[in-house]
Amino acid sequence: MxxxxxxxxxxxxxxxxxxxxxxxxxxxxxxxxxxxxxxxxxxxxxxxxxxxxxxxxxxxxxxxxxxxxxxxxxxxxxxxxxxxxxxxxxxxxxxxxxxxxxxxxxxxxxxxxxxxxxxxxxxxxxxxxLPRLRRLPRAQPARAGKHSRRRPGPALPELPAPPPASAAESGTNLTLVSAIARAHALREQAATQVEALKQRTHRYNQVRLTMLETRARCLAAVTTMRANRARAALTLSASAPPVPGSGHLG
The missing domain is CATH 3.30.750.24 (STAS domain)
Structure with a gap:
């Protein structure tokens, strides 16, 4: 649909x-x-x-x-x-x-x-x-008490912090991410509808085959009944007694 x-x-x-x-x-x-x-x-x-x-x-x-x-x-x-x-x-x-x-x-x-x-x-x-999507929970930061198994490497020089993004850039990024998420949701919804349509078509084909088989059996039964009726009519006409007065006078 x-x-x-x-x-x-x-x-x-x-x-x-x-x-x-x-x-x-x-x-x-x-x-x-x-x-x-x-x-x-x-x-x-x-x-x-x-x-x-x-x-x-x-x-x-x-x-x-x-x-x-x-x-x-x-x-x-x-x-x-x-x-x-x-x-x-x-x-x-x-x-x-x-x-x-x-x-x-x-x-x-x-x-x-x-x-x-x-x-x-x-x-x-x-x-x-486009339908609204629920917000996904943010990833929780790693616990401070959990020690890493990896060996500490050499200290890297600290890089300067990037400049803060402007409000327009932040809004554009959020809009793009939201559009991508909504596109994925719509694609999944379309796939669900296609699968439902396939199942409905399969059920329709099964019902159609059943109806065709039932129709064929009904036609065969009607043909058999007509043949039996014709044979019964012939049998009755052959075994019926002659009608009085129908013979020739000598």
């Missing part, structure tokens, strides 16, 4: 998520990695562009509804735009008993207008959102 999430920041409190692909139990973690940081941020309005969403099941709707409830606490909410008829019907069935159901708009312009944004203003370029 494949799901692409593109994030467009419209204002400090409004963002647009463009979804492409399929949203189900396999790809829901990809969407959750994008929505969870938004809940903790100043964002209050999230507009989901579902025009390129090919499929969505109850797992995806539950993920969107949970985000909508969390944003309602901050006075905002989550809206869906450009959804197909089947997705609109599914949202209606899931949220029909909710006090504040998710709003569904036919176009993205209508959703932006309802969020207080002028649709005529040019939107900033969309960017892919």
């Amino acid at each position: 494949f799901l692409s999430v593109r994030l467009t920041t419209v204002s400090a409190t409004v963002v647009v998520l463009h979804l492409t692909g399929e949203l189900d139990s396999t790809t829901a973690p990809v969407l959750a990695a994008t929505l969870e940081p938004l809940i903790e941020s100043p964002v209050e309005q999230v507009i989901v562009g579902a025009g390129d969403l090919w499929f969505c099941d109850l797992t995806g709707i539950d993920r969107l509804a949970a985000t909508h409830r969390a944003l309602r606490v901050k006075g905002g909410g989550l809206a869906v735009a450009e959804a197909g008829s089947s997705l609109c019907r599914l949202i209606e069935l899931v949220t029909e008993h909710s006090r504040a159901p998710m709003r569904v708009y036919a176009t993205l312009e209508e959703a932006l207008t309802a969020a207080g944004v002028n649709p005529g203003d040019p939107l900033p370029p969309a960017r892919r959102h």
